[in-house]
Amino acid sequence: MNRFLLVAIALLWAQVSSADNMRLAVTTSFENSGLADVLLPAIKTDIDLDVQLLVVGTGQALKLGAAGDVDAVLVHSKEAEEAFVTAGYGTHRREIMYNDFVIIGPVEDPAGINGAANVIDAMTNIATAKARFVSRGDDSGTHKAERALWAAAGLNIQDHGDWYQAVGSGMGAALNTAAGLNAYIIADRASWLNFGNKKGLSLLFSGDPALYNQYAFLPVDPVKNSHVRNDLAMLLEEWLTGARAAALINGYSIGGEPLFVFNATTD
Amino acid sequence: MSAKFPLELDQVLVQRKGKVLLGPLDLSLKKNGVTIILGPNGSGKTTLLRAMHGIERINGGRITWAQEDPAKHAFVFQSPVVLRRTVAQNLAFPLQLLNVPRAETEAAVAHWLTRIGLSGKSETAATRLSGGERQKLAIARALIRKPDVLFLDEPCANLDGYATREIETILGETAEAGTRLVMATHDMGQARRLADDIVFMLNGKVHETGAAEAVIARPQTEELSAFLKGDIVV
Amino acid sequence: MIDILDGLKAAFWLVISFDAELWEISLRSLRVTLSALIIASLIAIPLGTYLAVQRFRYRRFAISLINALMGLPPVVIGLLVYIALSRSGPFGVLNLLFTPTAMIIAQVIIITPVIASIAHQAMRELWAEYHDLLISLNTTKWQRIVTLIRDGRRNLLTAALAGFGRAIGEVGAIMVVGGNIDHVTRVLTTAIALETGKGDFALALALGFVLIGIAIVVNLAIHTLSRTEREGRW
Helix, strand or coil: CHHHHHHHHHHHHCCCCCCCEEEEEEEHHHHHHCHHHHHHHHHHHHHCCEEEEEEECHHHHHHHHHHCCCCEEEECCHHHHHHHHHCCCECCCEEEEEEEEEEEEECCCCCCCCCCCCHHHHHHHHHHHCCCEEECCCCCHHHHHHHHHHHHCCCCHHHCCCCEEECCCCHHHHHHHHHHHCCEEEEEHHHHHHCCCCCCEEEEECCCHHHEEEEEEEEECCCCCCCCCHHHHHHHHHHHCCHHHHHHHHHCEECCEECCEECCCCC | CCCCCCEEEEEEEEEECCEEEEEEEEEEECCCCEEEEECCCCCCHHHHHHHHHCCCCCCEEEEECCCCCHHHEEEECCCCCCCCCEHHHHHHHHHHHCCCCHHHHHHHHHHHHHHCCCHHHCCCEHHHCCHHHHHHHHHHHHHCCCCCEEEEECCCCCCCHHHHHHHHHHHHHHHHCCCEEEEEECCHHHHHHHCCEEEEEECCEEEEEEEHHHHHHCCCCHHHHHHHHCCCCC | CHHHHHHHHHHHHHHHCCCHHHHHHHHHHHHHHHHHHHHHHHHHHHHHHHHHHCCCCCHHHHHHHHHHHCCCCHHHHHHHHHHHHCCCCCCHHHCCCCCHHHHHHHHHHHHHHHHHHHHHHHHHHHHHHHHHHHHHCCCCHHHHHHHHHHHCHHHHHHHHHHHHHHHHCCCHHHHHHHCCCCCCCCCHHHHHHHHHHHCCHHHHHHHHHHHHHHHHHHHHHHHHHCCCCCCCCC
16 A cells, blocks of 8 residues: 555656756747647757747736746737837847738628728728627737727727627637627637637638738847846747748648748848 | 642632632641542632642642642543543553653553453543543543542542442542542532541632541531531532 | 536546546646645644644734635735746746746645634644643643644544645636646646637536546545544544
8 A cells, every 4th residue: 555655656746857948938829829739849859949838918928028937939919029129128029920810700790891891891890880899808919909900990999889898818718708799809810710619600801911910039138137048049049930940830721721921031 | 658748728819800719728738648629519629629730820829839740640620531532542641741661551551441441442432431431531541640649620520320439449549559639529428438638618718627527527617517418508 | 518518528538548648737736736735734734733722922813814814816826926936036046937836835825824724723622622631731832732633633634635625726826827838837727727718618628527536536535544434433
């Protein structure tokens, strides 16, 4: 009996040995796309690097970078990224790839956005119809993009009525809420394709260049946080902008549909 | 045998929340043998015993022993306190507290188990014993450290005749072996059977005291006389 | 309804097929929670017992404080621990953030008041029972604490299991300080949160059923090991 207990205790407390690893904060939309499951093993094979992913919203990712709790950040919010670099928290901003946002809504499409000429018209239709709309509400890259679209359509979010619901959660949770409320929602294509609970929702509008969503890699500045593994961050950046990454990223698809377009340039 | 006595109580006062429970009281216990503290309920017998044993804080006066050694007295409470363990473990407990070697402890436990007639129940949970058995256990546990003085607070108050008789026998043997007994009771018969000298208490004070035979045959005070007759005394 | 059935089916297959990832996060859940439980108990049980036994000036305040701390929202504790362990925080140099150790620290802080409070209640009752006897036997403070803990172990086990329950199902604090990193700090509860957020309800439910199963097994195992249900001993 005692021997059994000892084995159980040993099993429980057996530690995984730590190889060379770095911490990368990424957004929930990136995680939901499933691309990480393809890239991480390749990274391990090619440059023997264990990348630990912290999946959080853009706001929190940048905060972790500023605090020096991660070595680099991969987000999709240009304005916030530039502010991050200007403030001295990141060394620079390196574009890697882009995907796009799509507008999801109830199959019946009460606001009639399917077939709208452009995204501005689509957004305006939703507001006019006062159709239920779910917003991320969490200051994430997706949320910022959504806000930018309302602004571009000349609509003030403050004037929106009860039909506008800000939930304050990640993409998957927000999609769940939209499914439950039968509401419109802006999502990144990857999250939508991977979403398992579509119910009465369907993809109603996409393709407008205003919906393109640029991902960028920002190494945390070692000047402000001397302990960060900037060497590993640079190693990863080199890989992410190389041919292998390009092939994997461009080749990644869900149900036959490609998601990301690699657009890193050699600096 | 070491002389624990005389025990002197000098103007001892015990009060709680403004109410005087005991004293001011003077008392001197000299002899060996059995002292019975007699008196109606509420007369302060329990408080006096507890004060003498040192588990009741006194608010005035002094208590002095000829030689102070707290481990050398023991107490048996009116409602027996048993540990949530077996009978044998209960008996062993006081010896374990003193780090007595295991062999010696086991021998003492076996001896006392036989004396109180609980050898067959040594592994029973003490909480499952009857009232009489518990009190016998409590007495054995009190005596296992060979105290010089044993205080008992109405040990037979809640017991039937059989149990009372068994306990009085054990107490008699104990007194004969040289242990000083100081016992409170309101049972006249018990006092008659066991006492060498008597302290009669009333309203927190010593009302009358003296050698047992003398006091019982020729009580000096009206109240003791009434009490001995079985009247209610207040 | 379909989701629940799907969840049960998925749970069944995950367990039967010894799914590697399930094992990994389950073992990690147990490791974190049991470590936290042991550490928290080592602090809380003597603390609760001490508060029951020792009278000191701010005792009532200390007891109220512990009871109040039970109500602290775990996610707030997680945030505070994150701030403390962050590289830009006071304990950043220890490099503990986003490790299982950070999760253990957060859970210890969360469950210690729970265990201490229940332990204190149990010990207080037992102390009331043993008080006279232990004082009469001239026990040291340490002897009293040891005796109470030993004799009250059944209730202390209940206290510990209450702590276990709180910890194994906790998700807010360990999400913040652990980061839910795959293969490093992902445990059952954070995995459930992740899968729920992705919309994969079946998998989330499956993990949930596994979690419930583990909690039941641990409870049963501990009760069997300590034979609390055996007749005559309790």
